[in-house]
Amino acid sequence: MCGRVGGWREGESGVPSRRTAGAALSIEITDLTVQYGQSLAVRGLSLTVPTGSCFGLLGPNGAGKSSTIRCIATTQTPTSGTIRVGGHDVAAAPAEVRRLLGVVPQGLALYDSLSVAENLRVFGGLFGLRGAALRGRVDWGLELSQLGAHRDKRVHTLSGGMKRRLNIAASLLHAPKILVFDEPTTGVDPxxxxxxxxxxxxxHKEGRTVVYTTHYMEEVEALCDRVAIVDHGRLVVCDTMEALLADAGSREFSVSLSEVTSVADLRARLAAAGVVVESLESKGRSLEAVFLALTGRALRDAS
Ligand SMILES: Nc1ncnc2c1ncn2[C@@H]1O[C@H](COP(=O)(O)OP(=O)(O)OP(=O)(O)O)[C@@H](O)[C@H]1O
Ligand SMILES: [Mg+2]
Structure with a gap:
C-alpha cells in the first residue's frame, strides 16, 4: 500500500490491494515534495494508509515526518504532489479534510493561562461545537485524558504528561475518524x-484509523499493525508489522518462560526434547517493566 515497498508487492502479506479488492484508504499521499528554501525536506514520498489501520510513521530526527503531517493537516502547502484524506483532495477540499482529521501536533498547542476545562471549551468551540454538544465533548475529553480532577487548574501548573494528555483530548473533540499523532509521548513519564x-x-478499537509518528521503534512495535520508515524525506520501507519483522532467515526467538528456573534447566529440557541449540542466554525484565513494577502504573498527577 506504499509507493516504494521493500520486497513486498501489493496484495501480499494477506492485505488486499486497493486495485484488487477496493480496500478503503484513509490517506493517500502521491509524490509529495516539501522544500524549505534550497533544502528538500520531503522528496517524492508516496504512501497510503488503509482505513482502520494503526499505522506507524517511523523516522529519525529531520526525516520529514512533521512536514508530511502538516501537509496532510492542510496547515502547510506541499511544494508538489497530492494528498487525499477520506477521498478528499487536501488542496481542493481543506474544510472536509479538517472535519475528518484529528491531528495531535508535535508541539503543545494549549492556552497556558486557561484552565484544563477552559482549554477544552475553546478548542471545542473552534471545531464548531456549541451548547450541550460542546459540554458533552468537554466531559469526554476530561474522561479520555483522566484530567477530571484537575479541570480547574491552569495549564501552566500541569506536569508534562498532563499537558500531553490534554493536548490529545483537545485535538480530538470533534470526534474525527482519522487520528494523526505527531510524537505524542515527548517528555512524559512511563x-x-x-x-x-x-x-x-x-x-483505534472504536474503529478509527490511527497514524502514529515517532522515532521510538518500541512505540510503533507496541501499537501499530503497519509501519512506514522514512529517512531523508524518502520512504525506505512500508509493510505490515508482521511482514517486516518476519525474516525467513532469522533463527533468533525471544520466548518468555514461567516454569524454567535457569539456563541450565532450559538447556537440559530442550536437549531432552531433541532441540539443537546454538546459543542460549537469559534476559532480565526490561528496565521499563522494573520501573513500572516498582513505581506502579497509576498516573502521577500532582493533586
Ligand atoms: N519551517 C521550516 N523551515 C525550514 N526548514 C524546516 C522547517 N520545518 C522543517 N524544516 C527542516 O526540514 C527537515 C524535516 O523536518 P521535519 O520537522 O519535517 O522532520 P521530522 O521527521 O518531523 O523530525 P523530528 O523527529 O525532529 O520532529 C529538517 O531538516 C528540518 O530542519
Ligand atoms: Mg517532527
Missing part, C-alpha cells in the same frame, strides 16, 4: 506514556 498508549488503543 505512567503517562502507558496511559497515552491505552487512549490510542481504545480510539
Amino acid at each position: 505512567q503517562s506514556r502507558n496511559h497515552i498508549f491505552d487512549m490510542i488503543r481504545a480510539l
Whole structure:
C-alpha cells in the first residue's frame, strides 16, 4: 500500500490491494515534495494508509515526518504532489479534510493561562461545537485524558504528561475518524506514556484509523499493525508489522518462560526434547517493566 515497498508487492502479506479488492484508504499521499528554501525536506514520498489501520510513521530526527503531517493537516502547502484524506483532495477540499482529521501536533498547542476545562471549551468551540454538544465533548475529553480532577487548574501548573494528555483530548473533540499523532509521548513519564498508549488503543478499537509518528521503534512495535520508515524525506520501507519483522532467515526467538528456573534447566529440557541449540542466554525484565513494577502504573498527577 506504499509507493516504494521493500520486497513486498501489493496484495501480499494477506492485505488486499486497493486495485484488487477496493480496500478503503484513509490517506493517500502521491509524490509529495516539501522544500524549505534550497533544502528538500520531503522528496517524492508516496504512501497510503488503509482505513482502520494503526499505522506507524517511523523516522529519525529531520526525516520529514512533521512536514508530511502538516501537509496532510492542510496547515502547510506541499511544494508538489497530492494528498487525499477520506477521498478528499487536501488542496481542493481543506474544510472536509479538517472535519475528518484529528491531528495531535508535535508541539503543545494549549492556552497556558486557561484552565484544563477552559482549554477544552475553546478548542471545542473552534471545531464548531456549541451548547450541550460542546459540554458533552468537554466531559469526554476530561474522561479520555483522566484530567477530571484537575479541570480547574491552569495549564501552566500541569506536569508534562498532563499537558500531553490534554493536548490529545483537545485535538480530538470533534470526534474525527482519522487520528494523526505527531510524537505524542515527548517528555512524559512511563505512567503517562502507558496511559497515552491505552487512549490510542481504545480510539483505534472504536474503529478509527490511527497514524502514529515517532522515532521510538518500541512505540510503533507496541501499537501499530503497519509501519512506514522514512529517512531523508524518502520512504525506505512500508509493510505490515508482521511482514517486516518476519525474516525467513532469522533463527533468533525471544520466548518468555514461567516454569524454567535457569539456563541450565532450559538447556537440559530442550536437549531432552531433541532441540539443537546454538546459543542460549537469559534476559532480565526490561528496565521499563522494573520501573513500572516498582513505581506502579497509576498516573502521577500532582493533586
Ligand atoms: N519551517 C521550516 N523551515 C525550514 N526548514 C524546516 C522547517 N520545518 C522543517 N524544516 C527542516 O526540514 C527537515 C524535516 O523536518 P521535519 O520537522 O519535517 O522532520 P521530522 O521527521 O518531523 O523530525 P523530528 O523527529 O525532529 O520532529 C529538517 O531538516 C528540518 O530542519
Ligand atoms: Mg517532527
